[in-house]
Structures are given as C-alpha cells and as structure tokens.
C-alpha cells in the first residue's frame with residue numbers, strides 16, 4: 001500500500017485564500033492586489049509590508065480562525081472514495097505555537113484516513129525549537145524513508161523530494177509555477193500504482 005504525504009495548508013485547506021479575504025483585506029481595505037497577485041510566498045514584498053508583519057498577521061489568523069477553516073471539499077470527497085486504498089500522513093511547516101491547532105484541525109477533518117500529524121517548525125524569533133531535529137520537510141522525509149508520494153504547494157519541497165525519488169505533485173497556487181490543478185492531482189493519484 002502506497003504512503004501519501006499531504007501538506008496541510010493550501011492543500012487540505014485554503015489557508016492563504018481565507019487569511020487574505022477574511023483578515024488581510026478587511027484590515028487593509030486599500031490593498032492594491034488580489035489573491036491571484038500573491039505570486040511569491042511569503043508575499044510580504046507584494047503586500048508592501050515587512051516579513052514580520054505578514055507572519056504576525058498569518059499567525060494571528062491561525063490562532064483565531066484555524067478551527068473555523070473548512071477542509072477542501074474536493075479533497076475530502078476524494079478521501080471518502082479512495083482514502084482507504086493508501087496510507088496517509090500529514091507533514092506541515094507551521095510555527096510551534098500554532099502546531100497544536102493544525103493537529104486538531106487535521107484529525108477532526110481527515111482523521112479517518114490521516115492518522116499521523118507531523119510538523120517542521122517554521123522559524124519564529126520567539127521559538128528556538130526549529131533548531132532541533134529536522135529543519136526542512138526534506139530532512140523529515142529522508143529520516144522517515146516511508147514516503148512514496150508527496151503533495152505540496154511549495155516548489156522547493158517538491159524539488160527536494162523528487163531528488164529523493166519520491167513521486168511528487170505540485171498543487172497549483174498563485175505563488176508557484178508548473179503546478180497542477182488540485183482536481184487533476186486527485187485524478188492522477190488514483191492511477192498511481
């Protein structure tokens with residue numbers, strides 16, 4: 001049985017889209033750009049703010065709204081139909097301070113199939129735990145040695161996993177190029193043996 005490793009944010013959910021519309025635009029009504037203009041991640045330069053200001057806003061959103069984030073319905077439907085044919089684990093890069101919320105959210109919505117939550121702490125000035133164990137998803141996957149497939153929206157994670165011989169799917173988002181629409185990723189997944 002193949003093991004699929006799922007990114008959480010912007011794959012199992014639409015975090016960036018929700019944050020942008022439900023927090024950023026409300027607090028910055030004069031913002032000159034739309035979600036589709038967020039062609040770099042992190043997008044602080046596009047938003048014309050410091051990286052700290054952007055991360056602070058995103059972390060605040062996670063703290064207050066993570067539990068209200070809806071799972072991506074398309075993915076949930078795929079799990080309902082095909083989930084049990086594979087083993088699954090989640091691998092996310094989040095600040096240590098909000099990792100518990102991500103874990104709770106994941107198990108609540110996808111726990112029937114994804115029974116393992118893993119995270120690589122995103123660097124934050126207030127948290128030095130990112131210095132322990134794995135620093136990147138690549139480090140984690142190398143240690144794990146069990147991943148057959150990685151689904152992620154970050155092209156750096158995808159490239160490094162490819163180099164380790166893992167089958168990868170880059171989910172198309174405004175900040176990456178060469179990605180595949182989620183619908184297509186889910187369709188292709190069912191053909192992988």
Ligand SMILES: [Mg+2]
Nearest residue numbers: 007009010153
């Ligand atoms: Mg992601």
